[in-house]
Amino acid sequence: MDHLWTPRRKRLAILFSLCSFRAMAIHGRGAQLARVPDRFGLAAREADGDWMDEREGLDGPGPKLRTTVTLEHPRSILTFNRSPDIPFDRSVNAYRGCEHGCIYCYARPTHAYHDLSPGLDFETKLFAKPDAARLLRETLAKPGYAPAPIAMGTNTDPYQPIEGRYRITREILQLCLELRHPVTITTKSARVIDDLDLLTELARHRLTAVGISVTSLDPRxxxxxxxxxSSPAKRLDALEKLVVAGVPAHVSVAPVIPSITDEFMEGILAAAAERGVRSASWIMVRLPHEVAPLFREWLDTHFPDRAGKVMSIVQAVRGGKDYDAKFFTRMKPEGIWADLIRTRFRVACRKYGIGKAEIDLDCTQFRKPSRNGQLDLF
Structure with a gap:
């Protein structure tokens, strides 16, 4: 029957195999394998028939994706911003990329600046900055520096799994405690409790606040x-431990994904309140640049029955587009759906005795280090 295996039949078989492979979810990763359009014209990497034939059967498991970490040695570590709709003006990111692999992460497009994919590369090809604490000390020692809270976790999570190995976040917290510099943390990892000793001492001096985002209550x-x-249960437990230790703890119901996670809003607020959390916020899912096609593919893979409905609501609150990048609008969705979620959040907060986050950290205790790394006496 080999004479029936014509070039046309072979091409169709390969095409069918590729389509089947795309439909399979990659276990343990957020992004899938479809090509991601990007703004910089990077070369696309796609599987071909020869590679497919080498797999354990056409529909067998693909190669396991390994996480790699590259050490990065930047010249500075403190980033300043002038965005009028962000409540902080400076931040530190100890890592580039994030192994958490959140499919909705708005930081994914930053990997494209390094000729890497905002998809799988973002969550498998990571960068660590081991000089972060030293660079921060040098910046804080500059004559014109004026203290204000440093935000950590604004781009990638400071407590992603590789923090357990590199401990860069801990070094930064140790520096902030030494210099009495205020710092805030946003994370979705229970690993934040590894630094409870430092956070407790920072909180005693009114120098820190921690926000943990909880997206759903369903571990699957x-x-x-x-x-x-971290699982939702572990994040909630971490919030409780922070509260008990006297660390200002905040729960962020973020992001809210309509028809996927919005049903958990009231439950998350109730669970947080039971653990003593007294402030909360919510953020609608944001899909800038390459995040939108990645998210669409994720929906097609895991929730094909409601993918159209989800994107219809997302576009309804973003002026008919996948994303609206205008200041304030990007943080404040509009329309009936947004008003409904906003009302639900407000009612639930009132019911469970939760208010808005009011971060009031003390900048007056700051001890400027000298240029040689020692503290100034005056």
Whole structure:
């Protein structure tokens, strides 16, 4: 029958195999394998028939994706911004990329600046900055520096799994405690408790506040959305431990994904309140640049029955587009759906005795280090 295996039949077989492979979810990762359009014209990498034939059967498991970490040695570490709709003006990111693999992460497009994919590369090809604490000390020692809270976790999570090995976040917290510099943390990892000793001492001096985002209460759904982040239960337990230790703790119901996670809003707020959390916020899912096609593919893979409905609501609150990048609008969705979620959040907060986050950290205790690394006496 070999004479029936014509070039046309072979091409059709390969095409069918590729389509089947695309439909399979990659276990333990957020992004899938479809090509991601990008703004910089990077070369696309696609599987071909020869590679497919080498797999363990056409529909067998693909190669396991390994996480790699490259040490990066930047010249500075403190980043300043002038965005009028962001409540901080400076931040530190100890890592580039994030192994948590959250499919909705708005930081994914930053990997494209390094000729890397905002998809799988973002969650498998990571960068660590081991000089971060030293660079920060040098910046804080500059004559014109004026203290204000440093935000950590604004781009990639400071407590992603590789923090357990590199401990860069801990070094930064040790420096902030030494210099009495205020610092805030946003994370979706229970690993933040590893630094409870430092956070407790920082809180005693009114120098820190910690926000933990909880997306759902369903561990299976969380495993699809945020494959390598802590489970919802562990995040809630971490919030309770922070509260007990006297560390200002905040729960962020973020992001809210309509028809996927919005059903958990009231439950998350109730669970947080039971653990003593007294402030909360919510953020609608944001899909800038390459995040939108990645998210669409994730929906097609895991929730094909409601993918159209989800994107219809997302576009309804973003002026008919996948994303609206205008200041304030990007943080404040509009329309009936947004008003409904906003009302639900407000009612639930009132019911459970939760208010808005009011971060009031003390900048007056700051001890400027000298240029040689020692503290100034005056």
């Amino acid at each position: 759904l969380s495993g699809l959305l945020e494959p390598r982040a």
